[in-house]
Amino acid sequence: MDSLVFMEYALAGLIRFWLLCSDYRQTVADRVEVSTPLNSWKRVTEGAFLYNEGINPYDGDLFHETPLGLFVFKYMIQRLSQWLGVIFIICDLLTAHLLYRTACIYMKELIEKQTLEKSSYAKDTQGLLLRNEDLKLSPIYVASAYLFNPYIILNCVGQTTTVFTNLCLAATYLMMVKGQQLPCCFALAMATLQALYPAMLVVPASLYIAKKNTCGMSDRCSQIYSPWATCGLFACVLFFLLYFSSQLSGSWTFLHSTYGFILNVPDLRPNIGLFWYFFTEMFEHFRPLFICAFQINAAFLYLVPLTLRLHEEPMLLATSLTALTAIFKSYPCLGDVGFYLALLPMWKHLFNYMQQGFVVSCFFIITSVLGPIVWHLWIYSRSANANFYFGVTLAFATAQIFLVTDILFAYIKREFSLHFGLQREVNGKAAKLVLE
Amino acid sequence: MVYSKNDWNKLLKMFTTVWDAPSGPQMFQHCHLFPRALGEVAGRHNVQELHVTLTEGLWRYEYWGFPVSDAAPGAELWTWFRNDTKDVDNIWKKLTGALSGLLCASLNFIGTPNSLSPEYSFRPTGVVKNSNLNSSFVRYATLPREIVCTENLTPWKKLLPCDSKKGFASLLNAGHIHNTNYHSLGLHIRPVCKDAKCTEVSIELRQTVSLVYDMMILGFQNQDWSLRKLFGLGLSGPCPLATSSFIYVDVTSNETGTPYQLQPEPTEVITSIRGGYESKFKVYNIQKMSFTHMLNIVATYSTPKVYAVNVPPVLYASRYIVGYGQERGGIVTKIHNNHWKHLDIIYLENIPWFLPIYLHTLRVVAGGKEITPILKKYVPGKERSRPYSLEVLLRIPARSVTEIYIEFDYVFLKWQEYPPDANHGFYIGSAIISAYLPVGKNYMGLPQAGPTIYSSFNASREGFLLQLRTESLIITLPTPDFSMPYNVICLACTVVALAFGPLHNITTKRLCMKDGNSCNGLLIRLKSMLFKGRKPQAQAH
Numbered sequence: 004m005d006s007l008v009f010m011e012y013a014l015a016g017l018i019r020f021w022l023l024c025s026d027y028r029q030t031v032a033d034r035v036e037v038s039t040p041l042n043s044w045k046r047v048t049e050g051a052f053l054y055n056e057g058i059n060p061y062d063g064d065l066f067h068e069t070p071l072g073l074f075v076f077k078y079m080i081q082r083l084s085q086w087l088g089v090i091f092i093i094c095d096l097l098t099a100h101l102l103y104r105t106a107c108i109y110m111k112e113l114i115e116k117q118t119l120e121k122s123s124y125a126k127d128t129q130g131l132l133l134r135n136e137d138l139k140l141s142p143i144y145v146a147s148a149y150l151f152n153p154y155i156i157l158n159c160v161g162q163t164t165t166v167f168t169n170l171c172l173a174a175t176y177l178m179m180v181k182g183q184q185l186p187c188c189f190a191l192a193m194a195t196l197q198a199l200y201p202a203m204l205v206v207p208a209s210l211y212i213a214k215k216n217t218c219g220m221s222d223r224c225s226q227i228y229s230p231w232a233t234c235g236l237f238a239c240v241l242f243f244l245l246y247f248s249s250q251l252s253g254s255w256t257f258l259h260s261t262y263g264f265i266l267n268v269p270d271l272r273p274n275i276g277l278f279w280y281f282f283t284e285m286f287e288h289f290r291p292l293f294i295c296a297f298q299i300n301a302a303f304l305y306l307v308p309l310t311l312r313l314h315e316e317p318m319l320l321a322t323s324l325t326a327l328t329a330i331f332k333s334y335p336c337l338g339d340v341g342f343y344l345a346l347l348p349m350w351k352h353l354f355n356y357m358q359q360g361f362v363v364s365c366f367f368i369i370t371s372v373l374g375p376i377v378w379h380l381w382i383y384s385r386s387a388n389a390n391f392y393f394g395v396t397l398a399f400a401t402a403q404i405f406l407v408t409d410i411l412f413a414y415i416k417r418e419f420s421l422h423f424g425l426q427r428e429v430n431g432k433a434a435k436l437v438l439e
Numbered sequence: 440m441v442y443s444k445n446d447w448n449k450l451l452k453m454f455t456t457v458w459d460a461p462s463g464p465q466m467f468q469h470c471h472l473f474p475r476a477l478g479e480v481a482g483r484h485n486v487q488e489l490h491v492t493l494t495e496g497l498w499r500y501e502y503w504g505f506p507v508s509d510a511a512p513g514a515e516l517w518t519w520f521r522n523d524t525k526d527v528d529n530i531w532k533k534l535t536g537a538l539s540g541l542l543c544a545s546l547n548f549i550g551t552p553n554s555l556s557p558e559y560s561f562r563p564t565g566v567v568k569n570s571n572l573n574s575s576f577v578r579y580a581t582l583p584r585e586i587v588c589t590e591n592l593t594p595w596k597k598l599l600p601c602d603s604k605k606g607f608a609s610l611l612n613a614g615h616i617h618n619t620n621y622h623s624l625g626l627h628i629r630p631v632c633k634d635a636k637c638t639e640v641s642i643e644l645r646q647t648v649s650l651v652y653d654m655m656i657l658g659f660q661n662q663d664w665s666l667r668k669l670f671g672l673g674l675s676g677p678c679p680l681a682t683s684s685f686i687y688v689d690v691t692s693n694e695t696g697t698p699y700q701l702q703p704e705p706t707e708v709i710t711s712i713r714g715g716y717e718s719k720f721k722v723y724n725i726q727k728m729s730f731t732h733m734l735n736i737v738a739t740y741s742t743p744k745v746y747a748v749n750v751p752p753v754l755y756a757s758r759y760i761v762g763y764g765q766e767r768g769g770i771v772t773k774i775h776n777n778h779w780k781h782l783d784i785i786y787l788e789n790i791p792w793f794l795p796i797y798l799h800t801l802r803v804v805a806g807g808k809e810i811t812p813i814l815k816k817y818v819p820g821k822e823r824s825r826p827y828s829l830e831v832l833l834r835i836p837a838r839s840v841t842e843i844y845i846e847f848d849y850v851f852l853k854w855q856e857y858p859p860d861a862n863h864g865f866y867i868g869s870a871i872i873s874a875y876l877p878v879g880k881n882y883m884g885l886p887q888a889g890p891t892i893y894s895s896f897n898a899s900r901e902g903f904l905l906q907l908r909t910e911s912l913i914i915t916l917p918t919p920d921f922s923m924p925y926n927v928i929c930l931a932c933t934v935v936a937l938a939f940g941p942l943h944n945i946t947t948k949r950l951c952m953k954d955g956n957s958c959n960g961l962l963i964r965l966k967s968m969l970f971k972g973r974k975p976q977a978q979a980h
Contacts (some may be wrong), residue, residue, distance in 0.1 A: 033767070045797065052799035053819065063819025065795055269822055271851040281931045284854050284924040300935055308946035327938070382917060383764040389919045393927065400934050408941035419950045427952060438948040
């Protein structure tokens with residue numbers, strides 16, 4: 004099995020390298036779906052150049068990376084300029100490997116948990132249970148879903164900084180399933196430093212680590228204490244990183260260009276999200292209200308309800324929060340979408356409960372092809388207008404929403420079936436499953 | 440007033456009026472000849488030096504040489520404030536508002552979002568107390584979309600001591616002046632030394648009108664020109680309040696090109712040698728002439744017109760946009776150096792905030808080889824609050840064409856920020872190229888020492904300050920659909936609700952098995968009563 008995985012890595016690396024050396028690299032890097040104002044490499048180059056000229060990159064409006072990022076990228080551009088593409092490919096392959104290890108450990112845990120709870124399951128649910136082959140197959144599917152996902156390939160070839168964010172997120176997931184508190188908090192703080200939204204993952208991470216570490220001990224006290232400790236540790240590490248960044252850049256003004264930019268959405272460049280056209284057509288008077296509404300929707304709205312519902316399954320909670328963030332954040336890109344799509348094969352046991360798979364996959368394919376076409380018609384041919392592209396982004400967001408809600412519905416249906424059996428009968432009469 | 444004729448059938452006219460006013464704390468309260476309106480505006484806003492121009496048309500350096508005073512298309516305003524000014528931005532906004540009222544131009548649209556403080560391109564032209572210049576006291580702004588018409592000419596004429604009743608201003612007939620290829624009104628205030636020792640400083644106000652006529656457009660069959668043809672009437676006499684009143688006709692090309700005769704005979708003929716080049720002027724001293732009837736200076740040609748080969752001046756430039764589509768593009772400025780030696784120039788680019796430029800893409804290529812600028816000063820712009828200002832000091836090689844290239848992105852604005860005709864485009868102001876020319880060829884600019892044309896005769900210096908302005912550009916930014924606000928809000932909120940609904944259901948409800956019949960709602964029971972015989976549909980989740 005391992006040799007298959009290594010071959011996959013080699014093939015994926017080769018595909019990325021070939022695309023990187025071809026003429027299409029600049030086209031891909033310039034596409035609005037791939038690079039947003041937050042992750043575009045052209046802006047990073049501009050920021051590094053301004054810094055070298057002695058101008059503060061945060062004075063202008065173009066640069067939105069943290070000072071830590073500026074420091075690292077500046078070094079990369081100056082010293083390692085020939086190896087830049089290779090660095091991105093290596094980071095991508097590393098992310099795939101971290102996700103593979105995460106899936107391995109998680110599948111093992113699922114099967115262990117299943118063995119423990121087998122006695123409480125209904126009698127006719129043999130077909131629903133995980134099998135030992137899934138222990139080998141699911142991680143390979145996860146790695147393939149990341150390595151050969153066109154969205155991820157485009158993200159890597161476009162040399163966006165989402166590659167590094169995905170790496171930090173994958174590290175967070177791995178440390179989370181391993182139950183290692185400090186590395187998990189550190190990786191999560193790095194991911195939060197770059198894009199504000201992963202901060203939400205501290206909740207599933209702390210739940211998972213608490214469960215993992217206390218499954219041996221049955222100490223109630225530490226069950227309550229451990230999540231708070233994780234949150235506190237995360238906050239400390241994040242604050243330390245922000246303080247270190249402020250020391251690097253000399254003041255706290257970088258916050259306005261990074262977090263202020265993510266929260267205020269001043270740049271209305273089109274992307275695959277919902278914010279840009281909404282705020283283009285917004286009356287000035289209502290802008291603060293809708294900014295707050297959209298940011299709450301993207302960040303906090305589903306955190307508490309989903310946590311309360313899915314606290315037994317923090318991995319699913321983390322995945323759904325990542326997915327909802329990728330749909331509703333202020334500047335999403337294809338790299339964010341591809342990341343959570345790669346996590347889905349971990350729940351392939353839920354796939355036969357999914358009802359909207361066909362619709363969702365059709366939507367994905369159609370919008371991925373139609374998007375660049377209507378963009379070209381709007382911007383280059385001047386024959387279409389902004390509404391076409393807006394419609395395509397709406398359809399894409401709808402497809403993703405259907406996918407996420409479908410997975411969650413499939414999960415609760417499977418849980419119900421495991422505990423109450425596959426028969427749908429009440430008092431001998433045919434019955435339906437109803438949400439009440 | 441000076442006429443200059445060149446081979447391209449265009450005539451150029453410019454006139455200057457000069458006053459002195461004593462400086463001091465009450466300097467503008469007792470005005471004699473100095474226009475009080477302008478004086479109060481300048482005094483209240485702590486202005487040391489002020490230059491306003493309203494221009495329509497582009498000065499074609501390649502064919503017309505260098506103008507006496509240069510102006511960018513549209514409205515251009517630059518000011519040096521005194522060193523003791525606090526809160527320069529606030530005072531700048533008030534000054535532009537006051538000037539817009541004075542000149543009936545939309546100068547009130549100038550504010551911090553479109554003003555720059557260039558460090559090298561604009562130095563004070565008047566007297567300064569100490570040579571420590573702080574560029575935070577200078578402000579420069581341009582409105583390329585402004586047009587100039589009668590509405591601006593009338594208040595401008597009112598600032599003259601004789602108004603439009605006597606003197607040269609009586610020639611300024613709006614119908615004739617604004618029919619030209621290039622017309623520019625200018626207002627320049629600067630402090631000058633009162634005497635040679637410079638113990639006291641007085642304020643000088645210079646008002647200029649530059650015109651370029653195209654004789655073909657005016658519909659005249661021959662190339663003869665006269666005051667009556669150009670202005671519609673002759674000169675009735677000098678302004679009695681003026682100290683000196685002259686008309687200069689540049690006859691340098693009379694020997695080389697098609698010769699013409701001037702009537703009446705000029706008072707004197709002056710030969711001026713400046714910067715190695717000789718020019719000849721025929722002078723009419725208006726105050727010494729008798730005015731029994733209107734003075735009409737007529738030039739008659741004896742031979743038909745001969746078009747000669749154009750010899751372009753030492754330095755000229757042009758600017759244009761490259762790239763296609765509305766996603767990204769580039770600005771290219773081409774500077775032609777016809778001098779036999781290299782020239783040092785300062786290139787100032789004034790880019791509005793809605794056109795973000797990438798400094799790392801700046802490339803300067805001269806004659807196929809890339810050259811590095813000697814100095815760069817870049818102030819990055821901020822959306823809606825500051826434009827991009829780029830000053831580059833270059834040494835351009837001799838007899839070459841230098842191209843300066845920089846890339847930019849098209850920005851997507853909020854729908855209310857688009858002007859009423861959104862697809863007309865947005866204007867980008869001209870770039871300014873400042874150079875210190877070593878030769879005086881084609882050079883007609885006034886020297887620093889004196890404000891009249893007479894002071895430019897035989898005024899050879901080590902170098903002649905030249906400021907070229909390039910074309911202003913238009914770009915069309917991608918527009919949203921302006922009819923869609925309500926629809927967009929509804930659709931986007933619908934998609935958000937598409938996620939909210941199911942997630943709300945998942946998190947607040949539990950799955951349970953219900954009997955087929957008992958889980959009907961009221962509506963469905965009503966329906967089943969009405970349509971008996973049909974199986975009632977159970978509620979799906």
